[in-house]
Amino acid sequence: MDRCSPAPVGLCLDMCPRNERQERERQGLLHHLETMDGQRARRGRRGQGSMCAHPARTVKEYSRPAAGKELSSPYDLRPPAVLLKTVHYLLMKVWDSVNEMDLGKLSEAYSFVFDRLRAVRQDMTVQRVSGLSGAVVLEASLGFLLCAPYLVRHLPVESYDEVLHATQVRESFAELMECYKEDVRNPREAEFQALLLLYDLGNLDTMNRALKLKPDIEVSPQVCLAMAVNRAFLECNWVRLFRLLHKLDCLQSCAIYHHLSMCRDRNLRTLAHAYSSRNCRFPLDLLTKLMAVDSLETVAEMCVRRGLSLASGGHPAVVFFKSSFKDAVPESRGREILLVEKKKGEFTWAEVMMGENAF
Template sequence: MDQSSTAPVGLCPDMCPRKERQERERQGLLHHFETTDGQRARRGRRGKASMCADPAKTVKEYSRPAAGKELSSPYDIRPPAVLLKTVRYLLMKVWDSVNEMDSVNLSEAYCFVFDRLRAVRQDMTVQRVRGQLGAVVLEESLGFLLCAPYLVRHLPVESYDEVLHATQVRESFAELMECYKEDVRHPREAEFQALLLLYDLGNLDTMNRALKLHHRIGDAPQVRLAMDVNRAYLECNWVRLFRLLHRLDCLQSCAFYRHLTTCRDKNLRMLIHAYSSKNCRFPLDLLARLMAVDSQETVAEMCRRRGLSLAPGGQLAVVFLKSSFKDVVPEIHGREILLVERKKREQTWAGVMMGEEETMPLAHSPEELQHEWH
């Protein structure tokens, strides 16, 4: 952590500074996740709609820094202990209350949590929090950022901006790697080095940096598995790659998820060239296993989109012919039972995001962080 005298130390004890909470309450800018239970919009003396803020539920929102704006008061900045408390509240209380089948509720929850996590990172940046303190907050924030694209995959662009989300993921990873540079042990470092490799699949700079990690981290099973996935991808060894994907846990699978349809498309293209023949029948059940697809019907539709025909008769097989192949874009991301949901088991999504199985009871409580920070 940078000990520069120019970096302020946050003194705000709440998830949202009182000044902001009162101002947003006056202006009617509270999110319904932040209001008193059962509170609905009511009319103020001037006829303006207003809502009552619940101090235990109101969370500081992200505000874009303005040019020439003076540094916020320390009483408007949350210290690391409060930031960690905020992240856990957003995941365990807000996100775990979401009905994933209700697209409106899902959209509202995603936009709320995503915005408030940006504000968390903003408070960290102002204070120049690094080392173990910053790592814990960033790790749990990244848990959400890596899982969310799978959970909100069907939301419209006005609710889920894929480019903005990816930018936040990359910036959070960059800051986390800076935290890891300090000469201290981070219990989850190997896990997140592996997650970065899976998220940045095929990135030679990321792989080269991973090869230079201390052997304690570089030889960890998670990192070695992630490196094997990257090598299989670069070698276009799709059979090996999809076999390795079955060994990833749920959070790792979510980190890889954005590459899945592209890898399947490349695998199909290779098979079409390798088995192009009028007399060749490639079984759909084998094709589904090779690409870790949940059903033969899904594979059949992938083939039909590309101009390939299914073999006549009772055998469920596809005829690979280069002459009939249509060059189409990969499928949109969809539900993945084998590679994601089955691995979740009985965990909540908050548990997956926070690494509940490995870190609960968590190694760092907010009170411990507060003591270390001071």
């Protein structure tokens, strides 16, 4: 689309344009989360029965620009208020109903919500939505994008494309930062500036950009804490780093979740050199606390994988000896009770994702 031409203004007041809803119904391409329970539509072109679309559940799906479809028709575009309503529905209705212990349903819900959120961003891009109206939509979407990697960590690669997901996170952050440049009244800017710092842990460009934020944002508690975490990481001050991680809230902890295994690996490497001695015994319970790990058994396994010996006796300990330390692939991301789940408290995951928009 020519950037000099006026942007189209969305006129679709439903979560899915009527034309798309009817076409997908005819083609039998509706997701079961979008259908009328127990009702069947007329037979599709392939001779197969298809479910009837539920007007209040059907959500516009992502469509690649190269697919030859018209993306700029006002009647196929949803205005910002409808986009926010759509995100709210996807999180508070669809995702909130998921049983996270059922991997099949979790995979299904993740794929559905992820695709529909891409379509939300696509509508925003075509309309060039910006400022506060664009920011609130992107903030809610990023809530899901930041929490999802923790929740879907056990899904197979065919169900969760980590690279594609990370791409959507970064593109959403980039667009959100542009929205903040156009509006000085956004109440959640400090929160999301801090989330970007945590997600991009150790990125000097991100830290440098944070130093140029508006004064009230730069000195906000969220940004100051996120900057302190980044400084501890760059200084390899792991004791301070993990102490600061306890101060993060649930959403912030999800933002930094993908860095935890790497930080713990580097911490063990540092300790193996700092306390290298055949006669030194480092208490395993202290090491567990320093690395904010949920159990002694997990830390013991991490040490053994790296060639470190465990001392027998009344108090479990590890013997740090640098010559016996061997490189190991950082542990796969797992459950984090102390750093993530305890901070969620009584809130649902959907409420954590939506933040203040959920109430």
